[in-house]
Amino acid sequence: xxxxxxxxxxxxxxxxxxxxxxxxxxxxxxxxxxxxxxxxxxxxxxxxxxxxxxxxxxxxxxxxxxxxxxxxxxxxxxxxxxxxxxxxxxxxxxxxxxxxxxxxxxxxxxxxxxxxxxxxxxxxxxxxxxxxxxxxxxxxxxxxxxxxxxxxxxxxxxxxxxxxxxxxxxxxxxxxxxxxxxxxxxxxxxxxxxxxxxxxxxxxxxxxxxxxxxxxxxxxxxxxxxxxxxxxxxxxxxxxxxxxxxxxxxxxxxxxxxxxxxxxxxxxxxxxxxxx
Amino acid sequence: xxxxxxxxxxxxxxxxxxxxxxxxxxxxxxxxxxxxxxxxxxxxxxxxxxxxxxxxxxxxxxxxxxxxxxxxxxxxxxxxxxxxxxxxxxxxxxxxxxxxxxxxxxxxxxxxxxxxxxxxxxxxxxxxxxxxxxxxxxxxxxxxxxxxxxxxxxxxxxxxxxxxxxxxxxxxxxxxxxxxxxxxxxxxxxxxxxxxxxxxxxxxxxxxxxxxxxxxxxxxxxxxxxxxxxxxxxxxxxxxxxxxxxxxxxxxxxxxxxxxxxxxxxxxxxxxxxxxxxxxxxxxxxxxxxxxxxxxxxxxxxxxxxxxxxxxxxxxxxxxxxxxxxxxxxxxxxxxx
Amino acid sequence: xxxxxxxxxxxxxxxxxxxxxxxxxxxxxxxxxxxxxxxxxxxxxxxxxxxxxxxxxxxxxxxxxxxxxxxxxxxxxxxxxxxxxxxxxxxxxxxxxxxxxxxxxxxxxxxxxxxxxxxxxxxxxxxxxxxxxxxxxxxxxxxxxxxxx
Numbered sequence: 001x002x003x004x005x006x007x008x009x010x011x012x013x014x015x016x017x018x019x020x021x022x023x024x025x026x027x028x029x030x031x032x033x034x035x036x037x038x039x040x041x042x043x044x045x046x047x048x049x050x051x052x053x054x055x056x057x058x059x060x061x062x063x064x065x066x067x068x069x070x071x072x073x074x075x076x077x078x079x080x081x082x083x084x085x086x087x088x089x090x091x092x093x094x095x096x097x098x099x100x101x102x103x104x105x106x107x108x109x110x111x112x113x114x115x116x117x118x119x120x121x122x123x124x125x126x127x128x129x130x131x132x133x134x135x136x137x138x139x140x141x142x143x144x145x146x147x148x149x150x151x152x153x154x155x156x157x158x159x160x161x162x163x164x165x166x167x168x169x170x171x172x173x174x175x176x177x178x179x180x181x182x183x184x185x186x187x188x189x190x191x192x193x194x195x196x197x198x199x200x201x202x203x204x205x206x207x208x209x210x211x212x213x214x215x216x217x218x219x220x221x222x223x224x225x226x227x228x229x230x231x232x233x234x235x236x237x238x239x240x241x242x243x244x245x246x247x248x249x250x251x252x253x254x255x256x257x258x259x260x261x262x263x264x265x266x267x268x269x270x271x272x273x274x275x276x
Numbered sequence: 277x278x279x280x281x282x283x284x285x286x287x288x289x290x291x292x293x294x295x296x297x298x299x300x301x302x303x304x305x306x307x308x309x310x311x312x313x314x315x316x317x318x319x320x321x322x323x324x325x326x327x328x329x330x331x332x333x334x335x336x337x338x339x340x341x342x343x344x345x346x347x348x349x350x351x352x353x354x355x356x357x358x359x360x361x362x363x364x365x366x367x368x369x370x371x372x373x374x375x376x377x378x379x380x381x382x383x384x385x386x387x388x389x390x391x392x393x394x395x396x397x398x399x400x401x402x403x404x405x406x407x408x409x410x411x412x413x414x415x416x417x418x419x420x421x422x423x424x425x426x427x428x429x430x431x432x433x434x435x436x437x438x439x440x441x442x443x444x445x446x447x448x449x450x451x452x453x454x455x456x457x458x459x460x461x462x463x464x465x466x467x468x469x470x471x472x473x474x475x476x477x478x479x480x481x482x483x484x485x486x487x488x489x490x491x492x493x494x495x496x497x498x499x500x501x502x503x504x505x506x507x508x509x510x511x512x513x514x515x516x517x518x519x520x521x522x523x524x525x526x527x528x529x530x531x532x533x534x535x536x537x538x539x540x541x542x543x544x545x546x547x548x549x550x551x552x553x554x555x556x557x558x559x560x561x562x563x564x565x566x567x568x569x570x571x572x573x574x575x576x577x578x579x580x581x582x583x584x585x586x587x588x589x590x591x592x593x594x595x596x597x598x599x600x601x602x603x604x605x606x607x608x609x610x611x612x613x
Numbered sequence: 614x615x616x617x618x619x620x621x622x623x624x625x626x627x628x629x630x631x632x633x634x635x636x637x638x639x640x641x642x643x644x645x646x647x648x649x650x651x652x653x654x655x656x657x658x659x660x661x662x663x664x665x666x667x668x669x670x671x672x673x674x675x676x677x678x679x680x681x682x683x684x685x686x687x688x689x690x691x692x693x694x695x696x697x698x699x700x701x702x703x704x705x706x707x708x709x710x711x712x713x714x715x716x717x718x719x720x721x722x723x724x725x726x727x728x729x730x731x732x733x734x735x736x737x738x739x740x741x742x743x744x745x746x747x748x749x750x751x752x753x754x755x756x757x758x759x760x761x762x
Contacts, residue, residue: 036598156710171510197340201752227596266693276719
C-alpha cells in the first residue's frame, strides 16, 4: 500500500471516529505537476487527498486563521519536517495548541513521499535535531556565496534590481505560517513606517522588515519563494537570517513547542563584538 | 498578396521606429522575470514564450503613480501636478489577451472622467500584437469569447508564418497603418502561409456562468465559500491581471510635504474594504473572491457591456495555491440546472 | 565651488544613559560634531529597526544607536533584548548591501560624556570620508520625480 492510500485510510478513520473535524492535505491541481491544498471534512471524500513528490507546500499556515481551532477540536494535516517546525513555533508563540494538531507526516526522498511515523509535533524532536543546520540546496547556496563575496555597493544593486520587481501583492506574507499578525506593520498607517507604495524604496523597506520579522522563525519551507509571482529569491534573505540566529545564538527555529523565540529572549553573555 | 516582416529585418524595423521617435518595448527576461521593458535589439526579446509573467497594463496603469506634490506651510498649501510625459511608444510582441485587456479597460478609465494618466499613455502607444503560436493548460481566451489571434486592442497584428521566417503583417487601426510607414521598405510582398493558431478548448460555458451570476440568489450561494477555501488572500491574481484596475490613493510624506500617489490595490486584501470604524463589509475571503468574480462577469458587464477578463489565465498560472477564475467559472458552469 | 560634504547623522539614544551622557558632554562644555541629530527614547529596547530605515529614508548618511551598558538598563533587560535585535538586523543590512560603516551601535553611560564626544566625532569623520549614502538616497529621489513614461 502506497503512502497515499495509507494516509487516505488513516484520514477516513480519523474523520469517522470524530477524532478530527478536518483533514488538510494536497489534492489534484490544474496540471499534473501541481498540487493544491484541499480541506476534507468527511470520510467519504478522502479520495480527494493526493500525496506524492509534488506536495511541497507547508500547509501549517491554514491552521492559524482565527476561529479554526477555537472550538478545541483537532485537525489533521499533511506536514513535512519543516511544517512540524512551524507548528512548534506557532505553539511557542501561543498561536495554537499543538495538542489539536494531528500530523500526517511525510518527507520526500528520491522523488517519492516517505512516511514519518510521528503524529504529534513532539515526536519529531530527534528528527528536527538531526536536521539542525541543514542548509540551502546547492544552487541556492552557490547564489548565496556569490552574494556574500560581493562588495556592499554591488550587493545593494543586486537587491535593488530584485526588489524593483516587487508588486507588493503580499503573496510571501499570506502564504507564510509565521505571518499571522492581524494587522501587518506595512498596513499600519499611523505612523506609516514603511512606504506602502510599491516603488523600489517601498519594496526595499517592506522586504527588509519582513525578513527581520522572520529572523529566527523561518523554517525554510520555501513558500514565499515559490509564491512570489515576480521571482524574487526571498529564500536567500530568510536563510541568511536563520544562519545568523543559529551561528550567533545557537537557535534553530521550531525545535520544540517550548523553545523561546530568539528575539524575545537573551543571554547576558550574548556576543557583542560590533558594539562600540 | 500580403505583407511579410522577416525575423532578419526586425532590427532594422526597431531602428526605423526609434528614428521616428518611438521607444520600443518588448517582453524581455531580466533578473528571472519576463516583462515588457525597453529594448534596443531584437535579440533581447523573449518572444518564444506563452506569455510574459507580467502584463502590458503595467505600462499604462502604473503600480505606483505620483499624482501631486504638496507642501503645507502656515499660510498656504502648494500643490504641483505631476503629469505623465507624452512619450511615443511601440509595444512589440504583445499577446492578444493583453492587448484585449487594454481595450476592456478603456471604457472604465474614460467613463465619467477621462483619466489622463491612462489615456495620454494609450494615445501615444502603438500595440503590435503577435498571434499566439502556443498555449498552455491555463490559457482560456476561447472560453471568454476571444481567440489566440483576436485583434481586439491591437493596432497592428503579426501572424507567425508557418515556415518560421517571420510574420504576416495586418494593420487594424490608423495608428497601426501609420506605424508601417517608416518600415515600408523593410516589408516584402509575398503570398505566405501562416502557422495554425493553437486550439484551446473552451473550459466553461460563459453564458451559463453570466446568467447564474446575474441571478440574485447566487450572491449568497454556498459555492463561494467552497471555491475560495484555500485562498490565502494575496493580491497576485489581481496584480498580474491584464484588466484589474483598482487603486488606492495614498499620501506619502509627512505633515508638511509629500506626494499623493495612486497605487494598485486589490479586492483580495482584507484592508481593501476596511472601514475606519473597524467594520469590514467583506470580512471573509469568500466574500472578497465573490466580489472579484461578480465584478468581472456581472457588474462590469452590466455597466460596459463587456466582461472584465481576457482569458490570459495568469490568475491560475501564478496562484500560490492553484486557484483562479477558471476553476470558479467551471464550478459555476457545472452546477445542476 | 560646491560646499564640502557634511554628513547627516541620526542618533537614537536611550534617555537614561546615552542621552544623559550627551547632556554631560554639553554641560561639561565638550564640543562634538554638530552633524548628529539626537532622538531620545525611553530605552534601547524601544528602538525599532524601522527607526533606522526611516532615518535612511529621510536622507541620513549614517545612524547611531546607543544605550546603557549591559547590566545598567533602567528597565533591567531592555538593552539585552536590543543587542540581539541589533545583531540580527546588522546581518540583514549587510546582506542587503547597506554598509555596516553607516549604522553603528554603542553603549554610552550617563558618566561617559567624553566617550560620547569621541564617538560622535569619530563617526562623523568616518561617514564624512564615506560620503553621502547616495545609493539609498537615489531611491528616494526617484519616487519624487514623475515616471519617464
